[in-house]
Amino acid sequence: MITQKAKYALRALTVLADADADEPVMISDIAAQQKIPKKFLEQILLDLKHHGVVASRRGKQGGYLLLKPAQTITFGEILRIIDGPIAPLPCLSITAYRRCDDCDGEQNCQIRHVFAKVADATRKVLFSTTIADAIAPKHSAEVTRLLA
Amino acid sequence: MITQKAKYALRALTVLADADADEPVMISDIAAQQKIPKKFLEQILLDLKHHGVVASRRGKQGGYLLLKPAQTITFGEILRIIDGPIAPLPCLSITAYRRCDDCDGEQNCQIRHVFAKVADATRKVLFSTTIADAIAPKHSAEVTRLLA
DNA sequence: CGAATGTCTATAGAAATAGTAGAGTTACAC
DNA sequence: GTGTAACTCTACTATTTCTATAGACATTCG
Numbered sequence: 001m002i003t004q005k006a007k008y009a010l011r012a013l014t015v016l017a018d019a020d021a022d023e024p025v026m027i028s029d030i031a032a033q034q035k036i037p038k039k040f041l042e043q044i045l046l047d048l049k050h051h052g053v054v055a056s057r058r059g060k061q062g063g064y065l066l067l068k069p070a071q072t073i074t075f076g077e078i079l080r081i082i083d084g085p086i087a088p089l090p091c092l093s094i095t096a097y098r099r100c101d102d103c104d105g106e107q108n109c110q111i112r113h114v115f116a117k118v119a120d121a122t123r124k125v126l127f128s129t130t131i132a133d134a135i136a137p138k139h140s141a142e143v144t145r146l147l148a
Numbered sequence: 149m150i151t152q153k154a155k156y157a158l159r160a161l162t163v164l165a166d167a168d169a170d171e172p173v174m175i176s177d178i179a180a181q182q183k184i185p186k187k188f189l190e191q192i193l194l195d196l197k198h199h200g201v202v203a204s205r206r207g208k209q210g211g212y213l214l215l216k217p218a219q220t221i222t223f224g225e226i227l228r229i230i231d232g233p234i235a236p237l238p239c240l241s242i243t244a245y246r247r248c249d250d251c252d253g254e255q256n257c258q259i260r261h262v263f264a265k266v267a268d269a270t271r272k273v274l275f276s277t278t279i280a281d282a283i284a285p286k287h288s289a290e291v292t293r294l295l296a
Numbered sequence: 297c298g299a300a301t302g303t304c305t306a307t308a309g310a311a312a313t314a315g316t317a318g319a320g321t322t323a324c325a326c
Numbered sequence: 327g328t329g330t331a332a333c334t335c336t337a338c339t340a341t342t343t344c345t346a347t348a349g350a351c352a353t354t355c356g
Contacts, residue, residue, distance in 0.1 A: 001232075001233065001235070001236055001237070001238070002236045002237065002263070003343090003344065003345085004344075004345065004346095005344075005345075005346095007237070007248075007250075007259060010258075010259050011258075011259065014258055014259075026300095026301075026302090027301080027302075028301090034250070035250045036250075037345080037346060037347085039346070039347055039348075040345065040346050040347085042302075042303080042304095043304095043346090045302090046302085046303065046304080049302095049303095056301095056302060056303090057301085057302080057353095057354080058300095058301060058302045058303080058352075058353045058354060059299095059300070059301055059302075059352095059353050059354025059355055060299075060300050060301065060353095060354060060355040060356070061300090061301085061354080061355065061356095062300080062301045062302060062353085062354070062355090063301080063302085064302090075262055084149075085149065087149070088149055088150045089149070089150065089155070090149070102155075102182070102183045102184075110158075110159075110162050110282040110283060111155060111158050111159065111162075111282065113282070114223055114273070114274075114277045114281070114282060115150070117273045117277075118270055118273045118274065121269035121270060121272070121273055122266055122269060122270060124269070125262070125265045125266045125269055126262075126266065129262045129265075133262070134258040134259065134261070134262060135258060151312090151313070151314085152313075152314065152315095153313080153314075153315095174331095174332070174333090175332080175333075176332090185314085185315065185316085187315075187316060187317080188314070188315055188316085190333075190334080190335095191315090191335095193333090194333085194334065194335080197333095197334095204332095204333060204334090205322095205323085205332085205333080206321075206322045206323060206324095206331095206332060206333045206334080207321090207322050207323025207324055207330090207331070207332055207333075208322095208323065208324040208325070208330075208331050208332060209323085209324065209325095209331090209332080210322085210323075210324090210331080210332045210333060211332080211333085212333090
């Protein structure tokens with residue numbers, strides 16, 4: 001299971017992706033629109049900012065905006081920032097590798113081989129799907145309606 | 149990440165799969181062989197027993213054995229017992245479905261579609277791999293050595 | 297200036313994780 | 327039929343993670 005926090009982060013990003021690229025969106029607006037506790041969302045957006053995903057403007061007329069195009073922000077990237085490693089085992093993590101001290105020899109680890117496949121399959125989906133993809137169905141549905 | 153407990157469970161099952169089908173293996177032996185805290189392993193095996201995966205014999209000469217062939221015990225099945233739902237979102241779980249109260253309409257949920265793909269990919273691997281598969285490489289390596 | 301907005305750090309309650317403890321039950325060996 | 331070696335069951339605990347909440351601070355616009 002991914003955390004609630006990660007779900008909030010992804011939802012928040014879809015809001016930013018939906019907004020005009022140069023118009024900052026206020027935390028309160030995002031929170032209201034996606035039913036996210038405001039103070040919690042503050043932390044999440046700050047975290048995303050520190051990781052170079054979003055930018056912010058302070059003061060009146062302030063808010064958040066995407067720092068790069070929605071097509072370049074993958075689900076995997078966000079999950080790593082918020083939830084940590086994608087891999088199901090520490091010894092399979094790319095960003096936070098840690099040897100399993102209870103198995104001798106990764107080549108022989110029977111469990112590892114199976115979860116390596118899981119990790120591969122998961123990464124394939126998470127890093128090939130972007131925030132832009134997430135909001136696309138909505139747009140195409142809109143287009144469909146307009147063309148009807 | 150899967151829990152340590154699940155890793156222990158899978159390791160313990162490979163030990164049982166490696167043993168003679170009618171010779172019970174003692175908890176202490178499994179614990180020693182796989183470096184699992186004994187008292188913790190007790191709980192795990194008991195849990196697996198209650199879910200019909202393994203059987204036990206009490207008293208002297210007692211121990212645990214598989215209740216069904218290793219080829220029929222999938223990783224997915226064990227993970228569900230020990231760690232709970234495989235799905236990354238409650239609203240995608242087969243065994244523990246729960247509606248997300250913060251998204252209106254699952255058809256529209258942008259996040260859900262992506263994680264549905266993740267869940268599918270994960271399940272495909274986890275339910276097509278069995279304990280027998282996990283110990284297979286070891287056996288074939290053994291065979292290779294014997295034939296050399 | 298002052299109000300609106302993001303920034304940062306601390307705190308806290310609840311749940312999950314990873315064990316540990318110990319009393320109880322069963323079954324084999326003798 | 328007793329002793330002991332094994333599994334059984336329940337409860338407890340320490341640590342960490344999750345999900346927030348609180349409040350003082352900093353910045354910007356009008």
